[in-house]
Amino acid sequence: MLSFFHACAILSSFVVKKYVKNNYKIYRNPKQNGGHAVSFTIIVFVKQVPDTQNITGEAMKADGTVNRAALPAIFNPEDLNALELALQLKDRYGAKVVVGTMGPPNAAEVLRDALYRGADEAVLLTDRNFAGADTLATSYALSCCAKKIGKFDLILCGRQAIDGDTAQVGPQLAEKLKIPQISYIEEVISLDKHKVKARRAIEGGYEILETPVPAMLTVIDSNDPRPPAAKKIMKFKKAITRSELVKAHAGANYTDAEALAEEEENLKTKNLWINEWNASSVDADPQRIGLAGSPTKVKKIESVVLTAADFKKIEANEQGINGLIHELIQDHTLG
């Protein structure tokens, strides 16, 4: 073992590829993935979100909750950046990348997508009692999920989800786990068993911070997420959750527990099993999840009316433009 490890280390010192970005250097060895023992565990929390850029009027229900069914569900964009960062760390240092999401059963879709891109394990946290959670209840549930996953070195989140738009879940999750947090990460400079050094965006510039691990980082749109790999799609399109397994066999004369358990074992050995946990399996306090655990209440929702009240088309000729300038000077918009 030792000699293998040494061989790797020596080898890597020869094949390092050096590149310079923004005045500091990162040494990376693209050959390392898979080649050596897994040393880190990185959890990436990802959210399935309605595509809010193509919204239709039917997206909200009367009670103020979101009718997600009315919109196509997508992988939250910055969570793809977080996953990409985790996969880059896996390439550089060797790591097990575990993706987790809390959502309805069909949120398993984003987990499969993550497996297609290179994640190693997936967890779906789903329970009717999680519904209606604000960020406090969401971060509590995710903290229970992280504890159940076990020992980890890093948790990565996207900075912000494009539906709730709060950017609060990452920092709150870090507080729940009593670990340090760094938001707005662009790049990890180095990671070892004791600390992580990373570069992040600040107002008008950047900052390089160092923190002990385990730590929580939120990632911004700062890298190009790798696409799903064809080979992995072929394999992991068969990866399913327990609910999906049960559903697939519903109706068939194949619903007895024993047969299902056998199928489950079979999928597990093939690494095609997506863990599905509910509130009690992660030991979540029922008073701290879902609506019960949410201090904020939505009182009212209004749709934004986009059209300006008084639209005026201006002809793109001299006369039209002269008229416009005249009007703006008259009403003191231009002075």
Added chain:
Amino acid sequence: MSEKIGNVWVFIEQEGGKIADVSLELVCKGHELAKRLGVKTEAVLLGNKIRHCVDTLYHYGCDTVYLAEDKHLEPFTVLPYAKVIMDLIKEHKPNILLFGATLKGRELAPRVASEKLAGLTADCTDLQIDDFDDKVNKKFYKNKLMQIRPAFGGNIIATIVNTWDDPQMVTVREGVMKMTEPDKSRKGKLVEVKPSLSKEETIVKVIERVSKEKNVNLKGAQIIVAGGYGVGSKENFKLIYELAEALGGQVGASRAAVDAGWIDHDHQVGQTGVTVRPKLYIACGISGSIQHRAGMQEAKRIIAINSDPDAPILSVAHYGIVGDLNDIIPKMIKAYKSKV
């Protein structure tokens, strides 16, 4: 309900001893809310060697300033700030706590809210006091903070209420609350706080920090001429500069123009740039994505110049000119120069 309610607090963000505009905006708004509730407006000011900021806070409406100075509070990092604020909350029990929805505010406030088990509403664009009749849980709350915010990528506006114990916490978008004239004769009370920080809160180290002063002040600009991907090249951005100069305005940009390297990020308007509300916004060759609109749709007058008659920007514009900006902008400059 007859219980005495706590005060309105504003977290004061400062960088190198200069108070962020958003914090002064919030002091003004906080003062208005406090008057409505019959309580005091109080500031929480953290950093090192920042005592000179205190008087300004009185001038804008603070009755009390809690000042915590410590070498671990400069430069800003989340953990020690959260600890000091949390200790203050426990001691004084404020009713409302406002943060700017800046990069700092949006990483700090959630950490504090999580520990306090308080609700936190993000990125508010309006705050009001009203009663809340929670019909679902059959509870009536008097004089609650109505926390109004856009969500869902700006497509909806939600009014959110915090129903748990105080404080009611929010982050508020920059540039939306009005700053009132400071009253230089106003005085207040200084309360010095001794931060009790341990190793636990000082484990995150700042190794390097590069931050340059912004060389544009879009937030304060009355007239903004903004260029997008339709401008076509870096060279062609000079057209945008020429129009801005002629009209006495500042230059803004869409993210596509920034990403193309035609102009600095300081000029970016939108969700990940600056939010502006000038008297006049002229969008040239900008399609009007929801992220861009989020930063400019509050402008009093919007002119959109776009070659595409179906560009979404036209639906938020007051004046639309469909055509080639290369042709239209020179005409505008000429028209303006001949009129004044």
